[in-house]
Amino acid sequence: MKLKKLMGVLAFTGLAAPGMALATNGYFSHGYGMKAKGMAGVGIALPQDAMAAATNPAGMAFVGDRLDVGVDWFRPIRDAEIAPEGLVPPVTGDFNGSDQKNFLIPEFGYNKMLGWNMAVGVAVYGNGGMNTNYDNGTPPFGGIPFFNLFSGRRTGVDLSQLFIAPTFAYKISKDHALGVSLNLAYQRFRADGLTAFTATSSSPSNFTDRGHDSSTGWGIRIGYTGNLTDAVTVGATYQSRTWMSKFSKYKGLFANQGDFDIPENYGIGIAVKATPKLTVAADIQHIKYSSIDSVGNPFANFWLGGNLFGSDNGAGFGWNDMTIYKLGVSYAWSDKLTLRAGVSTTKQPIPKSEGLLNMLAPGVVENHLTLGATWAVTPSSELTLAYMHAFSKTVKGSGFPFLPSPPFGVNLKMYQDSLGIAYGLKF
Numbered sequence: 001m002k003l004k005k006l007m008g009v010l011a012f013t014g015l016a017a018p019g020m021a022l023a024t025n026g027y028f029s030h031g032y033g034m035k036a037k038g039m040a041g042v043g044i045a046l047p048q049d050a051m052a053a054a055t056n057p058a059g060m061a062f063v064g065d066r067l068d069v070g071v072d073w074f075r076p077i078r079d080a081e082i083a084p085e086g087l088v089p090p091v092t093g094d095f096n097g098s099d100q101k102n103f104l105i106p107e108f109g110y111n112k113m114l115g116w117n118m119a120v121g122v123a124v125y126g127n128g129g130m131n132t133n134y135d136n137g138t139p140p141f142g143g144i145p146f147f148n149l150f151s152g153r154r155t156g157v158d159l160s161q162l163f164i165a166p167t168f169a170y171k172i173s174k175d176h177a178l179g180v181s182l183n184l185a186y187q188r189f190r191a192d193g194l195t196a197f198t199a200t201s202s203s204p205s206n207f208t209d210r211g212h213d214s215s216t217g218w219g220i221r222i223g224y225t226g227n228l229t230d231a232v233t234v235g236a237t238y239q240s241r242t243w244m245s246k247f248s249k250y251k252g253l254f255a256n257q258g259d260f261d262i263p264e265n266y267g268i269g270i271a272v273k274a275t276p277k278l279t280v281a282a283d284i285q286h287i288k289y290s291s292i293d294s295v296g297n298p299f300a301n302f303w304l305g306g307n308l309f310g311s312d313n314g315a316g317f318g319w320n321d322m323t324i325y326k327l328g329v330s331y332a333w334s335d336k337l338t339l340r341a342g343v344s345t346t347k348q349p350i351p352k353s354e355g356l357l358n359m360l361a362p363g364v365v366e367n368h369l370t371l372g373a374t375w376a377v378t379p380s381s382e383l384t385l386a387y388m389h390a391f392s393k394t395v396k397g398s399g400f401p402f403l404p405s406p407p408f409g410v411n412l413k414m415y416q417d418s419l420g421i422a423y424g425l426k427f
Contacts, residue, residue, distance in 0.1 A: 033052065
């Protein structure tokens, strides 16, 4: 209980902005720390600041004594379309899920070297999230509400996750380091306007319109960073499942009576100093969304006799795992100015058969382009900017996949932009 109160206070005071949305790779962020974000999130083998712990804790052994504080302005545009497929009267409509468009995502990192071979630090960051808030629309089916999306009431979900990661890194030699972070997690969730689905729940009174609920939990992240030569660095990282307390207000929505753990993920990376000024780096990251019943279990299976929402192994959003490929470059233009760019690509996690429920969580973007720069204000301080554009992606899905010819399709669409700034101070 004390941990839950502490994490709640930190979230309330601005370390995790209420309602923040980070749906760039599923509901995970594309990167952590402004320098990494300017390179498409690359950082497993390229630690650049005290936010390195969020990607690979071993990197903290190579960044020195420093403090980094930043904030990202994030603008995701979410949209869902109900497409007619021969019904009379036709069922159609294009619905804007971006009633709230602008979010601020803070971040904080601190690192302290204990001699040449040990480092302790902490990273505080938004791990992920999802937000939809639909405008009112025209009721289909001759006025019968679908969700409460068309009934004049708020419809959507609000998920945000905060990580506080105390970190220890140790150099086993001057070129090789291991690191571990204890991930203390806090998350908030709210769902509104889903009364049309309460009949599918094991606890209908704990399914929707219960206001915000919160949960806390923990997990670990471990990592390795090694300089194979003066020009080549490699890294690997693994984050365990983060075991969260249950959302009691939504035990009728999330499987296993309100369980919503954060999935394990892992990755490998390489960074090559191609010239004294140019560094090229690449990461591969895998996120196991399907391992979390509330996220991975198909809603489509419910129609074929599957379990109710909220029950043991209950229905979910049907997400698949994701593998993300990231490539970034960094170029030292001068002693004071470093320029960055990056691209990443993946296959979005939502199957076509799961379009209906994922109107609430249309995390379908796949390709990102990023730009960044760092200006050395003084020998010990710097400013970093990072811009990200996630290109528009549309998934043409089914409304009721259990029928041979679905009566309507549900198309999901999203694109995003973000612009961040961070201040770094070297001690």
